[in-house]
Amino acid sequence: MLTLYFAPGASSMAPHIALHEIGTPFESRPLSFARKENRDPAFLAINPEGKVPTLLIDGRPLTEVAGILFYLARRFPETGLLPADIEAEAQVVSWMSFIAATVHPARRQGPEHARSVYRIADQRLGGREWAVGQYSIADIHLFRLFWRFRGWLNPSADEFSHLSAHYERMMARPAVVKTIEIESAIGYQLPA
Numbered sequence: 532m533l534t535l536y537f538a539p540g541a542s543s544m545a546p547h548i549a550l551h552e553i554g555t556p557f558e559s560r561p562l563s564f565a566r567k568e569n570r571d572p573a574f575l576a577i578n579p580e581g582k583v584p585t586l587l588i589d590g591r592p593l594t595e596v597a598g599i600l601f602y603l604a605r606r607f608p609e610t611g612l613l614p615a616d617i618e619a620e621a622q623v624v625s626w627m628s629f630i631a632a633t634v635h636p637a638r639r640q641g642p643e644h645a646r647s648v649y650r651i652a653d654q655r656l657g658g659r660e661w662a663v664g665q666y667s668i669a670d671i672h673l674f675r676l677f678w679r680f681r682g683w684l685n686p687s688a689d690e691f692s693h694l695s696a697h698y699e700r701m702m703a704r705p706a707v708v709k710t711i712e713i714e715s716a717i718g719y720q721l722p723a
Contacts, residue, residue: 539714543584
């Protein structure tokens with residue numbers, strides 16, 4: 532049994548999308564940052580860092596977006612969320628590392644720094660439909676962060692043309708639509 536602890540709109544949106552892409556049954560456990568539910572002793576017993584996402588796999592916790600996405604893609608290979616080719620798989624890992632280490636923290640360094648990092652991501656994506664040529668967990672992770680960035684700085688579509696086109700393709704995916712509908716219905720207040 533899979534159980535996802537998530538906070539609507541937070542980084543946990545990426546594994547939430549992946550679970551909908553896969554279509555496997557899972558239990559949802561939304562947490563409110565505003566009500567500090569991530570600091571509740573019951574949740575801290577599961578994840579002492581008090582962070583989301585946390586995925587329980589038959590009661591065992593797995594944390595961090597990249598780790599959870601990788602696990603889901605490997606556990607459900609029939610979904611094709613991780614390429615079978617070793618070089619393409621390594622490219623997915625490269626994207627995931629870049630997203631976690633460079634893109635995700637860029638926002639904390641101010642809008643101009645964030646824009647410079649997204650220019651690199653835009654260039655790296657180039658005119659490809661998907662990050663590694665086929666739809667993968669890297670696209671899910673990249674989308675979630677660009678989704679947040681767009682809401683924060685509202686860049687024009689031509690400022691990041693490749694990322695904007697990727698965003699539009701992602702917004703057309705039923706799993707993305709479903710996740711956004713679910714998380715929006717719950718409501719959220721993202722941390723600064």
